[in-house]
Amino acid sequence: MNSSIANVRNIAKRELGSYFTSPVAYVFLVIFLLLTGFFAFTIGNFFERGEASLASFFVWHPWLYLVLVPAIGMRVWSEERRSGTMELLLTLPVNPWEAILAKFLASWAFLALALALTFPIVITVNLLGDPDNGQILAGYVGSLLLAGAYLAITCMTSAMSRNQVVAFILSVVLCLFLILAGFNPVTDLLTRWASPALVDAVAAFSVVTHYDNFQKGVIDARDLLYFASLLGFALFATSVIIRNHRSA
Amino acid sequence: MINIENLCKTFGHNKAVDGLSFTVERGEVLGFLGPNGAGKSTTMRMITGFLPPSAGRVSIGNYDVAKSPLQAKRLMGYLPENAACYSDMSVHGFLSFVAEMRGLSGDAKRRSVQRVAELCFLGSVLQQQIDTLSKGYKHRTCLAQALIHDPEVLVMDEPTDGLDPNQKHELRSLIREMGRTKAVIFSTHILEEVDAACSRAIIIDRGRIVANGTPAELKNMSEFAGAVTLVAQGADAHKLAALAPAGRVEPLGGGGMRVYPRDRGASAVLVKAIMQLVAHEGWKIEALRTEEGHLDEVFRSITLPDTAKSASAVRDTQAVA
Numbered sequence: 001m002n003s004s005i006a007n008v009r010n011i012a013k014r015e016l017g018s019y020f021t022s023p024v025a026y027v028f029l030v031i032f033l034l035l036t037g038f039f040a041f042t043i044g045n046f047f048e049r050g051e052a053s054l055a056s057f058f059v060w061h062p063w064l065y066l067v068l069v070p071a072i073g074m075r076v077w078s079e080e081r082r083s084g085t086m087e088l089l090l091t092l093p094v095n096p097w098e099a100i101l102a103k104f105l106a107s108w109a110f111l112a113l114a115l116a117l118t119f120p121i122v123i124t125v126n127l128l129g130d131p132d133n134g135q136i137l138a139g140y141v142g143s144l145l146l147a148g149a150y151l152a153i154t155c156m157t158s159a160m161s162r163n164q165v166v167a168f169i170l171s172v173v174l175c176l177f178l179i180l181a182g183f184n185p186v187t188d189l190l191t192r193w194a195s196p197a198l199v200d201a202v203a204a205f206s207v208v209t210h211y212d213n214f215q216k217g218v219i220d221a222r223d224l225l226y227f228a229s230l231l232g233f234a235l236f237a238t239s240v241i242i243r244n245h246r247s248a
Numbered sequence: 249m250i251n252i253e254n255l256c257k258t259f260g261h262n263k264a265v266d267g268l269s270f271t272v273e274r275g276e277v278l279g280f281l282g283p284n285g286a287g288k289s290t291t292m293r294m295i296t297g298f299l300p301p302s303a304g305r306v307s308i309g310n311y312d313v314a315k316s317p318l319q320a321k322r323l324m325g326y327l328p329e330n331a332a333c334y335s336d337m338s339v340h341g342f343l344s345f346v347a348e349m350r351g352l353s354g355d356a357k358r359r360s361v362q363r364v365a366e367l368c369f370l371g372s373v374l375q376q377q378i379d380t381l382s383k384g385y386k387h388r389t390c391l392a393q394a395l396i397h398d399p400e401v402l403v404m405d406e407p408t409d410g411l412d413p414n415q416k417h418e419l420r421s422l423i424r425e426m427g428r429t430k431a432v433i434f435s436t437h438i439l440e441e442v443d444a445a446c447s448r449a450i451i452i453d454r455g456r457i458v459a460n461g462t463p464a465e466l467k468n469m470s471e472f473a474g475a476v477t478l479v480a481q482g483a484d485a486h487k488l489a490a491l492a493p494a495g496r497v498e499p500l501g502g503g504g505m506r507v508y509p510r511d512r513g514a515s516a517v518l519v520k521a522i523m524q525l526v527a528h529e530g531w532k533i534e535a536l537r538t539e540e541g542h543l544d545e546v547f548r549s550i551t552l553p554d555t556a557k558s559a560s561a562v563r564d565t566q567a568v569a
Contacts, residue, residue, distance in 0.1 A: 010349055088333070
């Protein structure tokens with residue numbers, strides 16, 4: 001058990017370090033902060049709304065992450081496969097699941113850092129008004145889980161192909177599906193011909209449905225379970241794909 | 249240390265490795281030869297536990313690679329084909345990472361990184377990023393990685409690929425040196441390496457062992473082995489062929505003759521008989537030597553797909569089908 005923890009820590013440390021030795025990390029952080037700011041203040045009408053909340057900030061995250069998270073996660077396994085280092089990594093004394101978990105955690109930690117760097121907006125809203133900071137915290141938790149869900153899906157598609165572009169497109173499509181299943185225009189379309197129960201069932205698969213609850217300031221066990229099972233499933237699928245790739 | 253029993257690997261309908269069995273003991277350097285696509289890399293990947301075998305088993309020391317992969321992998325150092333490294337890391341960072349993954353920390357880690365850096369002549373590039381290195385340095389970085397925990401078993405896939413002649417020479421001496429205390433297996437298609445570094449060699453073709461022996465034994469399989477080449481003025485092929493121990497006589501260009509012994513082991517007797525004949529006839533000798541046999545010729549003769557072989561291969565596949 002100790003050696004498992006040490007393996008996960010070592011691989012995650014290496015992985016996280018590799019973001020910062022290339023320009024990827026800095027480019028991503030700058031773009032992420034610019035875009036979150038742009039969407040929250042300009043398109044989301046942060047000031048014109050006249051309310052002390054970060055709703056206009058969080059509401060864009062499912063769409064913003066749709067492009068940015070696959071961009072961060074697409075290299076996770078594709079790059080290992082393309083360069084042949086996967087052979088090196090998996091012939092070291094590690095369990096494949098340790099490597100899968102470590103790589104996921106490293107990228108997730110990086111996304112958490114990017115999200116944490118949006119703290120000035122929290123300060124701003126606190127200076128200008130009197131927001132519910134509990135709700136903001138719940139919003140951040142939801143946003144982090146959302147990023148984790150997209151990232152786990154990207155890890156899975158990244159393991160499928162040695163081509164990063166293929167991994168990127170596949171994960172965008174899958175994540176888009178997870179958004180659209182609960183997106184109001186789509187659910188409205190469904191209600192015209194499907195029973196309400198079916199519409200609810202489809203919407204329950206959507207990240208948006210669960211994400212919205214966090215934005216209302218509610219941390220519900222069901223929503224946590226949803227994200228946990230999505231993460232678990234995607235990472236398990238990653239391990240199956242990697243095993244099949246090796247035995248094929 | 250390395251024990252391989254009836255190892256098989258099938259990709260779709262293609263049998264890449266077909267019933268390999270061999271062992272490598274401590275103190276042995278096994279050269280793994282074969283033409284491209286013979287199944288060398290696939291075998292190496294199964295030995296190191298990267299690919300699961302379709303059938304058969306591999307054990308390292310007392311550990312079955314399929315059942316206790318972690319223990320088996322701890323005993324092994326592996327240099328994969330093309331020497332893949334994390335190219336965004338510095339040499340020192342990469343070696344430290346592998347050392348940590350091998351359970352080394354603190355002082356032990358520092359010492360082992362230093363040891364392999366010296367062993368593989370990496371001292372001058374330790375702080376350099378790996379993708380800025382030349383191919384030879386990259387290769388040695390990956391080799392250093394395989395040696396970092398001083399493994400008892402060393403598996404190397406084409407370790408001298410892409411090195412210059414000096415580096416090749418250094419690496420072969422290193423392999424020979426390490427072979428005294430470890431079980432070493434390396435694949436190559438450069439035959440001179442067998443002579444330079446191996447205590448034993450296996451030639452595989454289409455996933456099967458076609459020859460297994462010491463370099464000397466393999467050379468003896470050559471049809472040249474034991475033949476006597478004579479260059480002398482006035483030499484007469486008929487008189488040479490009439491000698492009791494002589495078999496076929498083959499004229500070479502420039503007045504040379506190659507005399508094959510009638511029995512394979514009887515080379516020394518043949519040389520004596522030829523010397524006596526030369527003295528008796530008064531031929532003027534310019535050169536006289538016993539052929540050692542050429543590995544490349546042995547290699548070609550057993551791995552080239554001639555018509556007889558392809559016919560038997562067809563029979564084999566029909567039998568399998």
